[in-house]
Amino acid sequence: MFDFLKIFGGKSESSSEQAHKRLKFVLIHDRANVSPEVMEHIKNDIIKVISHYMEIDQKAMEISLENDQDAVALVANIPVNRMRPVAGHRR
């Protein structure tokens, strides 16, 4: 389809919209930075859940907050050593 809005110089993002997005993003980071303890808690909880199903390399595991253009994601890198035999049999 034709993008008439763009052709006729239609609205680009206003500065207040940009401020809104940038703040939402930076505050997640500010907060995460203030509390590495929270990241540690999250990590431990993830280990607990995943360990039911697979054996993971806890020392090599990494989690972090990462961002692209306009979203923040919790990214986890969890090396798996082997599956547990009980996997899939849990309630």
Place this chain on the structure above:
Amino acid sequence: MSEVIVITSGKGGVGKTTTTANLGVGLASRGKKVVLIDTDTGLRNLDLLLGLERRIVYTLVDVVQKRVNYGQALVRHKKYTNLFLLPTSQVADKTAIEPAQMLELVEAMKSEFDYILIDCPAGIEQGYETAVIGADWAIVVTNPEISAVRDADKIIGKLQAANKKIKLVVNRIRPQMVKDGTMLDMTAIDDILSLECIGQVPDDDKVVDSANRGVPVVESKDSAAGEAYRDIVGRVCGEDIPFKPLEVETFWQRLKHVFGR
């Protein structure tokens, strides 16, 4: 029952002292017995905004260091006779008052006042700790600017960690800029900080004019900021006051603004 409220912000110059003075006068003119405590030791201003600067004898520092009772340091307002100021020292610095001393003082004052409002200094150091320790809840003042909102969030994190309830005041909003999409509005700031908002105060020349006179703007009937502060007073008293849409100046009003005086 006494209510202790700290007015804080993180970033400096966003309107904490202005908010404290207006809230104090507004509550007092509703018949509440109110004391305003200035904790911006070394940089006091609350006395000026209330027109009380020439009547200070003793200060908060004298009180916490037990040279005088708090009653001797209180300055009573002439017009609002149930409004009192506990000024701080202009020569000492923030380390002159320990948070524990402040807590003891606030506890002792509770039986005498309906509202104890504490004007917090900018920053997150000892001055902040001293101001916040005795408070039941906090008003965080911010401006619709990216840096002020970020600093507000830092303070909000600290207040939440200390289990204080928080309400937000957005000060110095310029309706025309909001309309043009060049300034954050209250809804956006609400969305970013997720706090209950109890006030949106427009940027208003009358605030400066009334500071010059030492008469808080909450009393002037023809000021948009004054009206916003009256609404804040009502909300602090627990009234459910809907937010009015901010008025953008019409062409003629703006013309009058520029040429008329």
